[in-house]
Amino acid sequence: xxxxxxxxxxxxxxxxxxxxxxxxxxxxxxxxxxxxxxxxxxxxxxxxxxxxxxxxxxxxxxxxxxxxxxxxxxxxxxxxxxxxxxxxxxxxxxxxxxxxxxxxxxxxxxxxxxxxxxxxxxxxxxxxxxxxxxxxxxxxxxxxxxxxxxxxxxxxxxxxxxxxxxxxxxxxxxxxxxxxxxxxxxxxxxxxxxxxxxxxxxxxxxxxxxxxxxxxxxxxxxxxxxxxxxxxxxxxxxxxxxxxxxxxxxxxxxxxxxxxxxxxxxxxxxxxxxxxxxxxxxxxxxxxxxxxxxxxxxxxxxxxxxxxxxxxxxxxxxxxxxxxxxxxxxxxxxxxxxxxxxxxxxxxxxxxxxxxxxxxxxxxxxxxxxxxxxxxxxxxxxxxxxxxxxxxxxxxxxxxxxxxxxxxxxxxxxxxxxxxxxxxxxxxxxxxxxxxxxxxxxxxxxxxxxxxxxxxxxxxxxxxxxxxxxxxxxxxxxxxxxxxxxxxxxxxxxxxxxxxxxxxxxxxxxxxxxxxxxxxxxxxxxxxxxxxxxxxxxxxxxxxxxxxxxxxxxxxxxxxxxxxxxxxxxxxxxxxxxxxxxxxxxxxxxxxxxxxxxxxxxxxxxxxxxxx
Numbered sequence: 293x294x295x296x297x298x299x300x301x302x303x304x305x306x307x308x309x310x311x312x313x314x315x316x317x318x319x320x321x322x323x324x325x326x327x328x329x330x331x332x333x334x335x336x337x338x339x340x341x342x343x344x345x346x347x348x349x350x351x352x353x354x355x356x357x358x359x360x361x362x363x364x365x366x367x368x369x370x371x372x373x374x375x376x377x378x379x380x381x382x383x384x385x386x387x388x389x390x391x392x393x394x395x396x397x398x399x400x401x402x403x404x405x406x407x408x409x410x411x412x413x414x415x416x417x418x419x420x421x422x423x424x425x426x427x428x429x430x431x432x433x434x435x436x437x438x439x440x441x442x443x444x445x446x447x448x449x450x451x452x453x454x455x456x457x458x459x460x461x462x463x464x465x466x467x468x469x470x471x472x473x474x475x476x477x478x479x480x481x482x483x484x485x486x487x488x489x490x491x492x493x494x495x496x497x498x499x500x501x502x503x504x505x506x507x508x509x510x511x512x513x514x515x516x517x518x519x520x521x522x523x524x525x526x527x528x529x530x531x532x533x534x535x536x537x538x539x540x541x542x543x544x545x546x547x548x549x550x551x552x553x554x555x556x557x558x559x560x561x562x563x564x565x566x567x568x569x570x571x572x573x574x575x576x577x578x579x580x581x582x583x584x585x586x587x588x589x590x591x592x593x594x595x596x597x598x599x600x601x602x603x604x605x606x607x608x609x610x611x612x613x614x615x616x617x618x619x620x621x622x623x624x625x626x627x628x629x630x631x632x633x634x635x636x637x638x639x640x641x642x643x644x645x646x647x648x649x650x651x652x653x654x655x656x657x658x659x660x661x662x663x664x665x666x667x668x669x670x671x672x673x674x675x676x677x678x679x680x681x682x683x684x685x686x687x688x689x690x691x692x693x694x695x696x697x698x699x700x701x702x703x704x705x706x707x708x709x710x711x712x713x714x715x716x717x718x719x720x721x722x723x724x725x726x727x728x729x730x731x732x733x734x735x736x737x738x739x740x741x742x743x744x745x746x747x748x749x750x751x752x753x754x755x756x757x758x759x760x761x762x763x764x765x766x767x768x769x770x771x772x773x774x775x776x777x778x779x780x781x782x783x784x785x786x787x788x789x790x791x792x793x794x795x796x797x798x799x800x801x802x803x804x805x806x807x808x809x810x811x812x813x814x815x816x817x818x819x820x821x822x823x824x825x826x827x828x829x830x831x832x833x834x835x836x837x838x839x840x841x842x843x844x845x846x847x848x849x850x851x852x853x854x855x856x857x858x859x860x861x862x863x864x865x866x867x868x869x870x871x872x873x874x875x876x877x878x879x880x881x882x883x884x885x886x887x888x889x890x891x892x893x894x895x896x897x898x899x900x901x902x903x904x
Contacts, residue, residue: 357390358383360398411705418701422694432644439637442630484509494568495534495543501573502539511535512627516614519544520599531611532568535627538576538635540602542609543568572609576632577639579604583625585618600625684732686725693738696722700742707750715750716774719743751780755787762791765830772834785835789846792827796820796850800857813861813875817882820854821893828889844891851893854879859900867899 358379364370380388487510492499502508513534518527519542534541546569584599598613598621613620683690699722706715726739754774761767768788775784796819803815824847831843858879865872876897883893 357394358387360391360394362398365398414705418698422698425694432641436637436641439633442633481506491534495541495570496546496567497570498541498543498573501541501570502536507537509537511537511631512624514613514620514624516620517611518614520610520612522608522610525596525610527612530614531571533611533624535624535631537631540574540576540579540581540628541570542572542611544571545569574602574604576628576635581625581628583621584610585621684729684735693735696735696739696742700746703743703746707746707753710753712750712754712774715746716777719747719750720777747778747780751775751778751783754778755780755783758784758787759791762788762830763795763826765833768830769834776835781835781839785831785839785842788831788834789827789842792823793846793850796823799823805861809861809865809871810874810878813858814878814882816857817854817879820850821882821885824850824891825885825889828886828891832889847886847891847893851896855896855898855900858897862899 361379364375380391383391484507485504488502488504488508491502491510513532515532517531517533519529519531520526521528530545532543532545534543546567580603582601582603584596584601596612598615598618600611600621602609602611683692685691686695699718703715703718703722706718722739722743726736726743729736729739754771758768758771758775761771772781772784772788775781799819800816803812803819805812828843828847832840835843858875862872862875865875876899879897880894883897886893
């Protein structure tokens with residue numbers, strides 16, 4: 293079947309031959325392009341190619357940093373989410389980083405300003421408090437002077453009137469007063485006692501109302517008075533008004549017949565003696581004394597020209613002078629007002645003094661816990677009239693406890709800021725001042741108590757610094773010098789040696805045994821004796837020679853510790869072998885390092901025998 297085979301061959305050939313595609317040249321070029329290899333030069337710097345020109349790209353708004361709006365951040369109603377969404381919505385990464393950096397700078401500046409303001413405001417507050425306290429004392433002194441001036445004017449106006457005959461016990465007191473020295477407090481107290489003794493004799497029952505207390509005395513007494521009925525204003529009984537410095541007593545008259553035996557045989561006459569009986573007695577601060585003359589109609593004013601009214605709470609009592617003139621009434625009213633004003637001023641001063649002393653106790657008890665434990669010192673502060681009036685001499689000037697508090701405040705600031713030199717100098721100054729106050733034990737105790745507490749706090753800070761810088765000679769000398777000036781040389785010595793012991797232990801543990809015993813003994817002995825030499829050298833520079841025994845004892849203890857390590861490491865080595873001898877020679881050679889500081893430990897380096 294040739295035709296069939298021919299047909300089949302023709303069809304097969306036609307199937308293998310593909311029709312030509314348009315763009316066949318392009319495909320060849322692409323193939324050639326992908327098959328091409330380009331050899332890169334080893335170094336572009338040596339190439340002769342011209343430099344790439346720079347493109348001048350104009351700056352856009354995206355390259356500018358976003359400014360921080362301080363006024364917007366200070367707004368209390370600021371919403372951070374809305375603010376950031378508005379300001380940073382179109383910001384780039386660089387702008388966000390710049391804005392974050394600006395915010396951090398602003399935060400640090402605000403923190404620094406806040407610290408400076410706090411320090412400045414605290415200093416101003418302390419200064420203003422002292423000024424206010426001084427102003428209060430000046431105002432109190434002015435108030436006292438004004439009261440004395442008013443009393444002097446009142447006495448002057450009273451002395452211009454007609455002098456009144458004093459009662460019997462006042463006459464006796466006046467005669468005694470003329471003979472006594474008024475400048476003497478003891479004589480004045482004796483005059484007051486004589487007045488009270490005479491008053492108790494003349495007025496029955498007065499001792500029950502008026503017991504003897506220091507300073508109590510009679511100001512004025514007037515006998516020609518009558519108590520009026522509250523409804524009819526008719527005289528009820530004759531009374532005497534006795535005004536003291538703190539009370540007003542009303543005494544009625546009591547008559548009794550007494551026969552004088554010496555004159556009865558001559559004229560058989562009876563003599564009448566009048567005795568007073570205490571009826572009422574009030575505190576001056578509890579009563580009011582009113583003049584009834586300006587009240588009522590013209591007729592009533594004429595009838596009540598010499599009448600007064602005494603009111604105590606809900607009760608009212610009316611008294612009228614039996615004299616036609618109003619001299620007694622005016623004098624009694626003036627004296628009552630003056631005495632009441634002096635009493636109120638005295639009570640106010642006592643109350644202020646008590647409040648101030650109580651605040652002083654609370655202040656010292658809360659601010660200084662060490663003073664709170666000293667009850668005797670607090671009691672002496674409480675009993676003092678005015679602790680700011682306790683004066684002492686400082687550089688030729690009078691100072692008080694307020695000045696001490698100011699110095700202590702400055703010391704607290706120096707300690708808080710860790711200005712150690714200034715703080716130590718101020719403590720030395722105050723201690724020297726306290727030593728010079730031999731005659732003022734209370735101030736001396738206060739200064740010493742305050743300074744001791746601050747010195748302990750300062751010493752703790754310096755000790756902490758010493759333990760962290762014990763390897764540096766200059767810093768260690770400075771820290772120990774501060775502690776010695778504060779009086780804590782024992783603590784300084786102990787802290788320094790403990791820190792050096794910890795350093796030796798730490799460095800020795802860093803020596804690792806890697807199989808070579810001689811190398812390990814070399815490292816351990818070098819660490820021990822080098823640190824011992826440096827420790828003794830720094831110790832000699834910081835402390836007196838009399839205190840060297842503690843350092844020598846410390847070095848001997850660490851030498852014994854090294855001998856223990858040496859004995860343990862050489863326990864498995866035969867004595868006298870080359871390894872033994874070499875290890876011992878290295879240890880003794882390093883032990884000779886302490887000869888530079890005056891110690892000889894070469895012969896003390898040894899291996900302990902079994903059983904030692």
